[in-house]
Amino acid sequence: MDSGSAGLGMEDIPLSAQFWTLAVLLVCSGFFSMAETAMMASNRHRLRHLAREGNAGAALAVKLLGTTDKLLGVILLGNTLVNAVAAMVTGHIALTLFGEEKWALEAGAVFITFCLLIFSEITPKVIGATHPDWLTQRISFILAPMLRIAYPLIWTVNLLVTGLLKLLHLQPKPGHQELRLSTEELRILVLESVHGIPSQHRAILLNLFDLEDITVEDIMQPRGSVEAIDLQASLEDIRQQLATSYHTNLPVYDGDPGNVIGILHQRRLLSHVLGGEWNHDTLRQQLTDPYFIPAGTHIYSQLQFFQENRQRLGLVVDEYGEIQGLITLEDIIEEIIGKFTTGLPGVDNELRWQTDNTVLVEGGKPLRELNRSLGLDLPLEGPKTLNGLILEYFQDIPEAGISAKIGGVVMEVVQTQDKAVKIVRLSRPK
Known part of the structure; x- marks a missing residue:
């Protein structure tokens, strides 16, 4: 073969x-x-x-x-x-x-x-x-x-x-196969998951990513808009203030608004007020020690501090110990999940553009809230409120009727009072 x-x-x-x-x-x-x-x-x-x-x-x-x-x-x-x-x-x-x-x-x-x-x-x-x-x-x-x-x-x-x-010195490092996503990469994943996550849940997740970058100074209530009780006021004035206040806890100062001596929980004083047996000393005895927070504290850390110290309210102070504003646990929660309360009962405080593409805004409104509610892009590096932004721009207290374009938004000063801009008309950017 x-x-x-x-x-x-x-x-x-x-x-x-x-x-x-x-x-x-x-x-x-x-x-x-x-x-x-x-x-x-x-x-x-x-x-x-x-x-x-x-x-x-x-x-x-x-x-x-x-x-x-x-x-x-x-x-x-x-x-x-x-x-x-x-x-x-x-x-x-x-x-x-x-x-x-x-x-x-x-x-x-x-x-x-x-x-x-x-x-x-x-x-x-x-x-x-x-x-x-x-x-x-x-x-x-x-x-x-x-x-x-x-x-x-x-x-x-x-x-x-x-x-x-x-x-060739190109060998892979140990753990190179592990998937490690940065915060920005996670943010992009959440933004792109349009069909997988409801819009409200997606907004909450995106807000959580910002917690490490936002400080208490960014979301606090400015000192000028904080309701407080003056111990040197008459008992009748204090009684009237307590009767019309919608806050449960109120800072109490002695003559100077910067001299806060304690926090009053209204329920503690209620029995004395109803019984008619109360005075300034009674009020002073019901105060708890104020809780001070450095202005640069990140709100994620502050949320943990509130939990550890069983606090719900704190006074924000600058590097010199001067009171800058007030922040509550509810303020931080609203920063995460969005606004769920209103200001004065019966008053609609929701920010939205009117049919003429303008909106009247209080000067004390935080810039972060304006950006979020009105879809604006106002700068956040400097002043935290609309009043502060306008005062920084003019380097003076502007008169009513003066307009300026700041951050791409036309702003008209409607009212000024007590060395501050009270009401501003914003025009919607094209």
């Missing part, structure tokens, strides 16, 4: 069978290309969530992605072997069809390159990138046994690759 009859060569396989073999090889190559793209593009957070819920495919995918070097090794090994065999089969087909012509192999190379590009690269990778999570949960059941079968070869290849990376 001669050597030609010892085995079956490619030339002995029917041409139709060679074409079918090439088609199967192209499909296999496309599978590996799609698997590589889908596995790398899959959402690992979503896969971990599905794995915790008992999804076997997701759990297997998470395990495979935990050893990315071995996963890529088996995918690329399979893809390389399939493409090499496909090129070989194409060469035999070209020789069978065109004989020993010089251009036969060149034509075969062009043909297989075109087929690999269309059917085994671009199309499957687009599919893998479009449906990564769905595909990953199913592809993992095929890749896992392939990895176990080819593990010795993959281990050898990875050993050589690791040595080459060390030689």
Whole structure:
């Protein structure tokens, strides 16, 4: 028996069978290309969530992605072997069809390159990138046994690759596969999750990201708008103030508004007032020590301080110990979830543009609240209130009727009183 009859060569396989073999090889190559793209593009957070819920495919995918070097090794090994065999089969087909012509192999190379590009690269990778999570949960059941079968070869290849990376000083650092998202990256994820998270929940999450950047000075009630009791006032005036106040806790000062001596909880004084047996000394005895907060304290830290010290109200002081304003636990909560209370009962304090694209605003309104409620972009680096912004711009107390454009917003001073801008008309930017 001669050597030609010892085995079956490619030339002995029917041409139709060679074409079918090439088609199967192209499909296999496309599978590996799609698997590589889908596995790398899959959402690992979503896969971990599905794995915790008992999804076997997701759990297997998470395990495979935990050893990315071995996963890529088996995918690329399979893809390389399939493409090499496909090129070989194409060469035999070209020789069978065109004989020993010089251009036969060149034509075969062009043909297989075109087929690999269309059917085994671009199309499957687009599919893998479009449906990564769905595909990953199913592809993992095929890749896992392939990895176990080819593990010795993959281990050898990875050993050589690791040595080459060390030689080039490009070896990956420990923990490089862990997904670590910064605050800004998390913010972008929340912003882009339009269909996954309700708008109100998304707004709360975005506000939480800002807690580390906002200080108590940004959201406090300015000193000029804080309601307080003067111990030197008459009992009748104090009684009238208590009767009309809608606050539960009121700062109490002695003559000078900057000399706060305590905080009055109205319920403690209620029995004395109703019984008619009370005076300034009785009021003083009901005071609790004031709680002072540095102006630069971040509200996230202050929220923790309120919780640890069981406080609900604090006086904000600057570096010189001068009182700048007042902040409550409710102010911080509203900064997170939005406004849920009003000022004076029966008064609509909601900020919104009128039909003529203008709105009347109190000068003591915080700039952050104006930006959030009216969709403006007023600067927040300097003054914290609209009054402070206008006074800084003019370097003086403007008269009523004067207008200016600040932060892209036309502002008309409507009323000034007690060395401050009381009412301002804002025009909506185009």
